Amino acid sequence: MSIALSSVWKVFTETKVKVEALKGVDLRIESGEFVVVLGPSGSGKSTLLNVTGGLDGVTEGEIRIADDVITAMSEKELMRFRRNRLGFVFQQYHLLSTLNVGENVETGAYGVKDSYPYSEVLRMVGLDGYEKKYPFELSGGEQQRVSIARALVKKPKILFCDEPTGALDEKTGKAILSLLKKLHEELSMTVVLVTHNASIAQIADRIIRMNSGYIVEDQRNEQKVSPDEIAWH
Ligand SMILES: Nc1ncnc2c1ncn2[C@@H]1O[C@H](COP(=O)(O)OP(=O)(O)O)[C@@H](O)[C@H]1O
Numbered sequence: 001m002s003i004a005l006s007s008v009w010k011v012f013t014e015t016k017v018k019v020e021a022l023k024g025v026d027l028r029i030e031s032g033e034f035v036v037v038l039g040p041s042g043s044g045k046s047t048l049l050n051v052t053g054g055l056d057g058v059t060e061g062e063i064r065i066a067d068d069v070i071t072a073m074s075e076k077e078l079m080r081f082r083r084n085r086l087g088f089v090f091q092q093y094h095l096l097s098t099l100n101v102g103e104n105v106e107t108g109a110y111g112v113k114d115s116y117p118y119s120e121v122l123r124m125v126g127l128d129g130y131e132k133k134y135p136f137e138l139s140g141g142e143q144q145r146v147s148i149a150r151a152l153v154k155k156p157k158i159l160f161c162d163e164p165t166g167a168l169d170e171k172t173g174k175a176i177l178s179l180l181k182k183l184h185e186e187l188s189m190t191v192v193l194v195t196h197n198a199s200i201a202q203i204a205d206r207i208i209r210m211n212s213g214y215i216v217e218d219q220r221n222e223q224k225v226s227p228d229e230i231a232w233h
């Protein structure tokens with residue numbers, strides 16, 4: 001599904017000093033693109049991802065996902081929309097420690113009409129046969145695979161990833177990026193990946209640079225490389 005932001009502002013006012021995290025962002029992402037949003041810490045990347053994914057509201061402006069104006073939805077409508085259409089992967093895996101892998105993945109399918117069987121998504125992420133294991137028995141990379149499986153089980157149209165390799169070493173991080181690229185191709189999803197790591201941006205179809213709440217550059221990536229070829233900084 002395509003994504004369109006027009007004149008999106010996000011101002012945080014709960015803090016002592018008011019923070020303008022997004023300053024009139026205009027952006028269009030086409031269905032099926034693999035986009036990396038790159039920028040230094042504090043530039044507004046997570047805020048962009050959170051408002052675009054309907055996890056947080058905007059202060060001003062409009063966000064459309066395909067034909068739906070998500071900024072006009074009630075909290076309940078938005079929750080249903082998110083649950084059925086959007087997948088999220090974060091730096092922290094947020095797995096439930098008392099549930100096994102299969103059960104953790106199933107939590108992503110809760111209330112979703114058309115979902116994959118958990119065994120199928122576990123196979124997709126390379127964790128065939130892991131369903132009875134518990135999070136504490138897994139490495140960081142394996143836990144991130146479970147969180148990706150949990151995001152995919154609902155057959156999302158868009159996958160949002162916020163620093164998905166931020167807690168991983170180089171080898172494991174590259175393996176996770178390879179997995180995300182493979183899934184993007186196989187499942188024809190739109191993928192929006194946010195990172196401060198310029199090396200990672202090299203794998204994208206398109207690189208959007210942010211600074212101080214603005215999009216400062218937006219370019220097709222002519223020198224796309226595969227995750228195992230990138231130099232990791
Ligand atoms: N919940 C919040 N309350 C107040 N300020 C916030 C909140 N979330 C983010 N910010 C501020 O908004 C700016 C952008 O933050 P963020 O989107 O997290 O940047 P990035 O992901 O690029 O590091 C920063 O100045 C940050 O401190």
Ligand SMILES: [Mg+2]
Nearest residue numbers: 045046047162
């Ligand atoms: Mg962030």
